[in-house]
Structures are given as structure tokens and as C-alpha cells.
Amino acid sequence: MTSLLDLSLAEARDGLRAKEFTAVELTDAYLGMVEKHRDLNAYITETPDLAREQAKAADAALAAGTAGAMAGIPVGIKDLFCTEGVLTTAASHILDGFKPPYESTVSANLKKAGAVMLGKLNLDEFAMGGSNQTSYYGPAKNPWKAEGSDVDLVPGGSSGGSAAAVSARMALAATGTDTGGSIRQPAAYCGITGIKPTYGRCSRFGIIAYASSLDQAGPMTRTVRDAAIMLGSMAGFDPKDSTSADVALPDFEAALTGDIRGLKVGIPQEYRPEGLDPEINALWDKGIDMLKAAGAEVVDISLPHTKYALATYYIIAPAEASSNLARYDGLRFGLRVEGKTLDEMYAKTRAAGFGEEVQRRILMGTYVLSAGYYDAYYLKAQRVRARIAEDFRNAFKTVDVILTPTAPTPAFGIGANMDDPIAMYLNDVFTVPTSLAGLPGLSVPVGLSSTGLPLGLQLIGRPFDEETVLRAGDVLEKAAGFSAVPSLVKG
Amino acid sequence: MSLDRDTVRKIAFLSRIEVADEKLEPLAGQLSGILDWFEQLKEVDTDGVQPMSSVTDAVLRWRDDVITDGGIPEKILANAPEAMDGFFTVPKVVE
Secondary structure, eight states: OOOHOOOOOOHHHHHTTTTTOHHHHHHHHHHHHHTTTGGGEEEEEOOHHHHHHHHHHHHHHHHHOOOOTTOOOOOEEEETBBBEEEEEEEETTTGOOOOSSSSOHHHHHHTTTTOOOOEEEESSGGGGOSSSOOOOOOOOOSOOOOOTOOOOOOOOSHHHHHHHOOOOOOOOOEEEESSSSHHHHHHHHHEEEEOOOOOSSSSOBBOOSOOOOTTTEEEEEEEEEHHHHHHHOOOOOTSSSSTTOOOOOOOOOGOOOOTTTTTTEEEGGGSSTTTHHOOOOOOHHHHHHHHHHTTTTEEEOTTTGGGHHHHHHHHHHHHHHHHGGOOSSSSSSSSOOOOHHHHHHHHHHHHHHHHHHHHHHHHHHHHSSTTTTIIIIIIIIHHHHHHHHOOOHHHHTTTTTTESSOSSSSBBTTTTTTTOOHHHHHGGGEEEHHHHHHHOOEEEEEEEOTTTTTTEEEEEEEEEEHHHHHHHHHHHHHHHTOOOHHHHHHO | OOOOOHHHHHHHTTTTOOHHHHHHHHHHHHHHHHHHHHGGGSOOOOOTTOOOOOOOOOOOOOOOOOOOOOOOOHHHHTOTTTEEEEEEOOOOOOO
8 A cells, every 4th residue: 555655636537537546445554544643743633534435425426527627636634624413623722612603715616626635733822923832732743853863853833743744654645734934944854845825725714723814734755746626626706704815726836847947046145144054054055956957047135134024024924813812701612710700711711722932922912013012013013114115026026936945954853942932933033024025935855964954945925826836846846856764664 | 033032931921821930931932043043034125015825816805795605513513622501611710
């Protein structure tokens, strides 16, 4: 059965259609891996019965010729997407026992396309974190280990369970969400592909909100082609999300022509700060050479406000979070801790239900929105955000796509950076600016560090131009020929 | 910019999160550290720049003012920790 697990999503789709194997066989192979590698803590909830039922339905649809684009493909769903009747936790204690009475639009779209749900994947609590260590259910582990070391590494975050599962063959693909890098950074840490589409491309309806002006769903897969296929099934206009973009949905897979001759690729000098790991620098240069060799034209550009992006993000995102998370009141869902008064019940419930990082962000968000500080922090951050977005607009007057590293380091050990919030925030330094500007960003695995850990490069595109990003990503992926897998997959 | 214990106590109340007295000081230290880090934004010239609250320039859509959902009280209450007789319940608020 090992061969089934080695297939990409595109290959599995084609194999299912050619009747080389059934969706039930493919699903069983993945369910076996979910069980085998439970120690990675990638899943919060496993749904094997539902998966087998959906696989049978997919086989019937395949036989009848009515199969959708994702028919029979076993996927994991980040536990931030509401799934009807299936426990949805956001990796928080405060959502204990929450079974949504409705389905998120993205997971509903995947269901409609015939995807099989293996279960709900671990994440940082409410997607707040870059290492999956803030999960109430404990950290997911990266399937990769540094050469000659047995230290458990973080899978990145917040979509850490998603990245770990796809990398360890515990899902053929997974959904992620990205607010400041939560798809791209874990994809880089785990040696897989992940794209955050343009803000508005995927509906936010039914995705538990963190920072609504930034949150965006996207696919996490083994190849760029797989990401293109899955994005096509996730995306689309949805009247239930007021910021959903009413734009045409292109055939993303058809955009992978392999031809990037004449494409102008921007290289922003600000992404080479002093002290950047020489390995990351070298990987980036390698990526530049690959795109050049494929006929692209490389252009040096400047994104002058890059260094202010992180501080801007850590004002705006907690501000929005403090407002969004006001709904956890001990009344309507989840945990409730009794108190003598209504206020006391709220305060005790929220103290017991939210973890440390979530509490810190709510407090910070409340402070920057409070009377007397709103202008100095929140409005200032929104103004700087406008300048950051302007930087990208200017750059895209001369280039078609921008190439940068995805993260400043490879995956680090579980337990590191936990006492220093700012050090932890630095993992998002290359992904946050794209989020603030609402642009599509793709991470592709390109090489290994000297310690044998995967490293990724990021391609950033114009709004709603995922096609160019994916086309360039496909070329980069083929040139890099990244074929390494974690040793636990090798068996 | 540094926060004192009383300010942390105040924002904890505004956030409706109970914070134990012995946690106020360490939290004040952590939050002050982050606020210091925010100071760098003062270097950015933002005179005349409109605050950006959304990445889309699109105006919010209009729709007909009709009921599109509802009539599902059981579903709404199904996740409530202490629902009773078709209502959410709260501690007594009127003596």
C-alpha cells in the first residue's frame, strides 16, 4: 500500500479516475498512517467512520461519472473550520465540546467536490502562534528531525498539524489558514507546499475568526499542482462573507504552463537584513538562479517599509482578536466557570478557557483600542499598513512576482522561544508583510539546511493573480527537484 | 511606554479576564516590552496617509432586506453550557 501514499493529489485523482484503485483503498491507507503516527499529535479529532462513508460515496460518484475535482481525496481539515456535527475546538479549552450546527463554506466546498475528511488538525490556540505550542491539546510535532539528533522539532504554526500531517503522509492534503504566515511558515518547516491566496479569494464564513482583515484560508499540499487543484475547490464567491470577492474563479491548474520566459521577478533588498542566516541567503540565491535559467528576468526592488511590518501586525491582529474573541462568554458555547455575578462568570470562564498567549493578545488588543491609546497605536498601525501595501503596489508596477525566503530559520526545537514573545514573532518576518497587503503568497520547498531540515522560498503576487504565483512556483519546484522526505516516511 | 499593575488590572477588567494579583507584575513587564517594540513605528512618516482598515477597496454589498435564516432555536442552544426552556441562562443580575 506504500505506493498509494506516495502519490500526489493529481496522481491520485488520475488513478481514481482510471480505476487503478478505489477511494476506499486510498482512504484506508491514509487512516492507517493517521493511526500509526498518532504520536505526532497532528490530529485533535479523527473521523475514520465519516471518512470511509465519504470514500464510498466518492467511489459511487466516480463509477457514475459524476465525481467532483476532489473526489476520493483524503484531506485533513484544520480545527479552525467549523464542521457540522464534528467537534471543532480552535485548539482552545474555551470551545470544549463545541459541535457546530453548520459547516464552513470552504469545507462545504471541499465536501461538494467529493473530498474525504480524515479528521480535524491541530493548531496554535485560535491560530495565535508560529509553532503549534499554544494548542490546549499539546504541540503537534514536526515529522522531520535534524541529522543525528532525536530532538522533537516544532512543525511551525499556526497550521502546524496540517503541515505535519501532509508531510508525514497522514493526509494527502490539508486546509490551513493564514493570518500572518500560518500556512506558508509551517509549509516551509515541514517541506511541503502552501499558498495563502489573495484576501477575499476564499470565504471566511465558518472559519473561527482571529483577525478578520487578515484571515485567509488556503491549501497545504505536496506539490504546486496539488495546491492549484485544491485551491480551485476551496475558493469562490460567497454572499455569507461580506469581504468575499465576487471575481471569476480561474482554472488554476491550467495556469501551470511551465513557461516563465520574460517573467519579471522582483528581489527585495530589505529581505536580506544584516545577520540573516547565510544558508537562507544561499538558498534564495539558488532560487534566483533557477528562475533565471528558466528565462525569467530578475529585477532588484525595494519594499522600504518591510521592517515595520511585524510591529504593525502585532498591533492590528491583537486589536481585531480582542474584539472577535469577545464572543466567548460562557453562555452560548463551550466552557463555563460559574461566578457570583455575570462579570465574574465572564472573567473566570475566560481566564480558565484561554491560554497564556491568547490572553496576552486580548489584553494587548484591548489596550491599543482603549481610550487615549487608539490613535497612538491602532490608527498609527493602520497608517503604516497603508504604506506597506503601497510599497507592494509600487513594486508590482515593474515586476510580475516577488521571490523571498519564507522563514528566517529552519524548524526549531519544541520549547524554544516560549518565554520571549518577540523572538517568537520574528519567525513571521518574511510572511507578515504579504498578509498586511492582502496579497497571494506561496511557499515551495527548495532545499535542505546543513542539518538536513527543509527550507522554503516564497513567491508573492499581485492581488487575484494566484495563477502567475503558481506558474512560477511550479517552475521553481521542478528546478529544485525537492524529493527529500522525513525519515519516518522512508520507514 | 511602560504599563503598571493598575493599568494591567484595568485592561484585564475591560477584557473580562480574571488575572491573579501575582500575575499582574509579570504581565505588565511582558506587555511593556512589546509596547517598547512598537515605538519604532514613530519613525514612519504617515502624515496625510489614510488608515487602512481593509485590503479591498470594494464597497460593502447591498442585499434585499429579507429573512434568510432562522427558526432553529434548538440548534442555536445545542452548544450552550446551561440552556433552559429555550433560553441562554446567566447568573442572577437583578436582586
